[in-house]
Amino acid sequence: VSEPTELLFASIRELATRIRTGQLSPVQLVELSLKRLDSLGRQLNAVVTLAGQQAIDQARQAEQEIGKGRYRGLLHGIPYGAKDLLATKSMPTTWGAAPFRDQQFDFDATVIRKLSEAGAILTAKLSMVELAGGMGYRNADASFNGPGLNPWNVDFWSGGSSSGPGSAVAAGLVSFAIGSETVGSIITPSAFCGVTGLRPTYGLVSRHGAMALCWTLDKLGPMARGADDCEIVLKAIQGPDPEDHTTFKAPSRRAVVKKRMRIGIPKDAANYVQPEVARNFTQSMVVLSDLGEVAYSVALPTFPYGPVAGTIVDCEGASAFQELIESGGLRELRADADRIGGYAGELVPAVDYLRAQRIREKMRAPFQSLFEKFDLLAAPSRPTVALPIGADFTKAYPELEKGRPSDFVSPVGSLIQVGNLLGYPAISLPNGFGRLGLPTGLQLLARPLEEQNLVSLGAEYQRRTDFHKKHPPGY
Amino acid sequence: MARDRFGKFMDEGQLKLLDERLAETEARSGKLRSFKLNNADELAVDFRVVRA
Numbered sequence: 001v002s003e004p005t006e007l008l009f010a011s012i013r014e015l016a017t018r019i020r021t022g023q024l025s026p027v028q029l030v031e032l033s034l035k036r037l038d039s040l041g042r043q044l045n046a047v048v049t050l051a052g053q054q055a056i057d058q059a060r061q062a063e064q065e066i067g068k069g070r071y072r073g074l075l076h077g078i079p080y081g082a083k084d085l086l087a088t089k090s091m092p093t094t095w096g097a098a099p100f101r102d103q104q105f106d107f108d109a110t111v112i113r114k115l116s117e118a119g120a121i122l123t124a125k126l127s128m129v130e131l132a133g134g135m136g137y138r139n140a141d142a143s144f145n146g147p148g149l150n151p152w153n154v155d156f157w158s159g160g161s162s163s164g165p166g167s168a169v170a171a172g173l174v175s176f177a178i179g180s181e182t183v184g185s186i187i188t189p190s191a192f193c194g195v196t197g198l199r200p201t202y203g204l205v206s207r208h209g210a211m212a213l214c215w216t217l218d219k220l221g222p223m224a225r226g227a228d229d230c231e232i233v234l235k236a237i238q239g240p241d242p243e244d245h246t247t248f249k250a251p252s253r254r255a256v257v258k259k260r261m262r263i264g265i266p267k268d269a270a271n272y273v274q275p276e277v278a279r280n281f282t283q284s285m286v287v288l289s290d291l292g293e294v295a296y297s298v299a300l301p302t303f304p305y306g307p308v309a310g311t312i313v314d315c316e317g318a319s320a321f322q323e324l325i326e327s328g329g330l331r332e333l334r335a336d337a338d339r340i341g342g343y344a345g346e347l348v349p350a351v352d353y354l355r356a357q358r359i360r361e362k363m364r365a366p367f368q369s370l371f372e373k374f375d376l377l378a379a380p381s382r383p384t385v386a387l388p389i390g391a392d393f394t395k396a397y398p399e400l401e402k403g404r405p406s407d408f409v410s411p412v413g414s415l416i417q418v419g420n421l422l423g424y425p426a427i428s429l430p431n432g433f434g435r436l437g438l439p440t441g442l443q444l445l446a447r448p449l450e451e452q453n454l455v456s457l458g459a460e461y462q463r464r465t466d467f468h469k470k471h472p473p474g475y
Numbered sequence: 476m477a478r479d480r481f482g483k484f485m486d487e488g489q490l491k492l493l494d495e496r497l498a499e500t501e502a503r504s505g506k507l508r509s510f511k512l513n514n515a516d517e518l519a520v521d522f523r524v525v526r527a
Contacts (some may be wrong), residue, residue, distance in 0.1 A: 136496070216520055222511075307506040314500070329483040337496075340489050343481040344496040348504075355507045360519035362512070 109209025191441025
């Protein structure tokens with residue numbers, strides 16, 4: 001990490017060592033982050049608001065504290081970005097949507113407060129898909145400040161809905177970012193941008209001050225360089241919060257860590273995905289088979305995962321934004337699909353929502369049984385590399401449909417859907433490159449509260465591979 | 476119902492898009508209904524009494 005531009009590609013642990021020992025000034029690091037966010041970040045449509053002087057003042061304060069021996073821990077002096085759905089009292093919080101572009105809260109979200117207490121320095125509010133994608137967007141141009149561009153190739157999308165966190169981490173604009181996931185919004189941009197993203201167990205991280213899309217699904221989590229970085233950030237933000245009744249205390253590390261894990265691969269996990277995605281997944285399994293017992297062709301319990309998740313998102317999203325929908329405010333949204341999605345959401349029968357929640361409950365026991373046989377389930381994070389800017393999502397890669405049975409249900413999508421429906425934690429690890437040099441990802445799903453298994457295996461995988469250390473040419 | 480409640484906010488093109496979206500919602504509803512549930516199968520989201 002000798003070159004200044006390399007600093008923001010270093011791991012948190014590397015930076016922390018240099019900051020603690022006085023070899024690196026937090027002011028230098030924060031100024032570098034602000035400069036890159038202002039230039040590269042804006043080119044990528046990754047930045048909504050820069051923290052500017054406030055971040056520099058905080059960096060100076062961190063430098064003084066550390067100089068006086070008051071070192072707070074690994075995040076002290078580390079610059080980060082937050083998806084622009086987290087309330088901040090010093091900056092607007094736009095939710096990525098034109099109707100809220102001037103929205104100002106008078107408090108900090110719990111996650112922002114906890115990171116501030118840990119000494120991390122917020123350098124920017126980062127872009128996101130408008131209303132976290134809750135109105136059913138169908139292409140990348142669905143943020144009020146333009147589509148999130150992928151630093152690996154700006155003709156492609158950075159993913160959603162945590163588009164800014166994905167590209168800002170990948171382009172070395174911040175050391176880490178906080179994203180959110182309702183159904184796939186951390187895993188997808190992490191895979192598309194080649195960064196490591198951790199979706200925690202539902203309730204492990206307080207959502208107080210975060211935009212609500214779906215109360216029964218929303219989670220906040222870190223997106224960073226590697227699994228170790230994600231663990232450092234998670235430890236700082238997790239824990240009970242009286243402002244969020246779904247939160248609870250995390251178990252101790254010793255309670256859950258496993259030395260040699262049993263890893264299940266769902267049947268068809270590498271079928272009807274791009275060939276490079278299949279190849280990289282197969283190679284990942286070779287690495288993982290050194291670290292655990294890998295079992296192939298594991299049958300996932302049969303449930304309508306997609307319809308259940310879609311119904312819940314539509315209904316809870318329509319309820320969360322009912323005033324906006326019924327006042328005609330959807331007209332101000334960017335994407336055509338988002339301008340009508342809320343109306344469709346309001347018209348889903350209540351019995352459908354209730355039926356979806358009843359089916360969701362039925363998923364619990366079969367997955368508890370499945371996770372008695374396995375510690376983790378693994379699949380590609382996404383069936384393809386990033387989607388092209390301008391393309392309808394369903395038409396971006398039509399070749400994948402060739403020969404695919406009409407009733408085929410992708411285990412890749414199912415793992416994201418059921419993981420979110422059951423509140424299980426997951427991680428996406430960069431595992432290679434595909435078409436046009438775009439990154440691919442490996443997703444691992446664990447039992448509730450077993451994030452430690454995800455980050456332990458993820459860190460071990462990343463000791464044996466170097467995909468997480470690659471960064472986009474020109475950045 | 477969609478046109479009655481929200482038609483004033485949409486042009487013809489958007490109404491057509493909404494029709495397509497509602498058709499998808501209906502198809503999805505059919506998939507939910509085809510999953511067998513018993514009378515007593517409860518929700519994933521439970522209600523609990525909180526003692527004052």
